[in-house]
Amino acid sequence: MIEFDQVTKSYTQPGARRAGSVHALHEVSLSVGESEIFGVVGESGSGKSTLLRMVNALELPSSGAVTVNGVNLAALRPRDRRAQRRRIGMVFQQFNLLANKTVLANVALPLNLHQRLGGLAERGLGPRRRPGAEAASADRAREMLDFVNMGAQASKHPAQLSGGEKQRVAIARALVNEPDILLCDEPTSSLDSQHTDEVMATLLRVRAEMGTSILLVSHELDVIRGACDRAAILESGRLTGIAEIARLQARESFDSYSERARKYLEGDQE
Amino acid sequence: MMELPDIDWQLAIDSFWPLLRGGLTGTIPLTLVSFTLGLVLALVLALMRISGNRLFSGIARAYISVIRGTPLLVQLFVIFYGLPSVGLTIDPWPSAAIAFSMNVGGYAAEVIRAAILSVPKGQWEAGYTIGMSRNQALRRLILPQAARVSVPPLSNTFISLVKDTSLASLILVTELFRVAQEIAAFSQEFMLIYVEAAMIYWVFCLVLSTVQDRLERRLDRYVAH
């Protein structure tokens, strides 16, 4: 589904007078399968974000190739690349929701954009939207908000939500176009443990119910261990190994807080 | 020794309406037109600055530097008194509007550029990941947020402009201060008339400050602090 073939990425420092460059990734090869939750771990600066951002061509490789469903995004014309990006959802550590729009409008945004881009409208001809499109995308956005248990907060603004709630809204926005891949860059790193668990439980449900492949970057080993099937380990831009994660009791760490509290307090530790 | 002023109340009352009318039909329209055109110019300049194109950003940078490095009054005189000698004569009012627009453009460009740069990079990326082009992300995500950030500094520019339009009296544009000069010359009551004119400017600016406060509070409603 996602293939990295000998991918190297070096950044040229824009400020530097001499052509100094940072090697962020060095000859990385790996592949991620359908419906897999694939982790990427490594210390800060090891190249995790760079690796993830190459999947949707936010960064382009300096050499080697990244293909998604057989398509090399780097080789596409900008318009076609944008079309491919719509098939890949992404969530960020800092959520990146729009402060001046409601939760519902945030989630509906990718849909409305999609409709405006259709056919004649893209060339500024014909109606900008199909009739009823607005209502249809609001329905679809509501459906996604229900999926992440945020349906009741649809009319709030992001500033009124907790970090965990914001991230779940961001997940709903990333999934609203039904992508088959979801990229997550440190999705829980600015959250406390309870919100981390909520977000991770949501991601596990995404895979279980939608069959989405998830690429999960985190420096938090517990998060990776609790959710991923396999995980790439990066060190200074080099892939030092791919860990197969034992499935044992992994999922339990993302039980709801009250479930865990009950188990813990009652001494039920299996 | 300073004399206690013996205020000519009748003159104060009689001159009030002409002065106010000068403000309402001269100062305010000149301010609005100049500010609107200036903002459009500022946006273009700010986009040129951040375009990444060396030529565009160089032109914009030079323009901004010249505008900010020369007195507004000199700019006004170049356009009204200078241009006719190269064969381009422009009436007083359009001359003033052009000079003020160009001036606002230079100052507001830097405000808008800073506001655009203040929007977190993640907002651009959120746009790209849902399939937006750079233009779409700019128009639909970045500029609305930059606009909110720019309101306080741009309101200050606007309020300064209200006062700066008094310079247009020097190229014979009929606005509040020009009217004041005429009444003062005629009545010889300089203190009374200029203070009265000052009060009217002050009231205009007080009203605008109130509007600015309201606007800022409205825009801040959904922003976490």
Ligand SMILES: Nc1ncnc2c1ncn2[C@@H]1O[C@H](COP(=O)(O)OP(=O)(O)O)[C@@H](O)[C@H]1O
């Ligand atoms: N846009 C960029 N320009 C220059 N250097 C960058 C850029 N992005 C990342 N880097 C550098 O590349 C390396 C890897 O960064 P990153 O992929 O963000 O690591 P991680 O996500 O693991 O912390 C770091 O040394 C970082 O400083």
Ligand SMILES: [Mg+2]
């Ligand atoms: Mg990172």
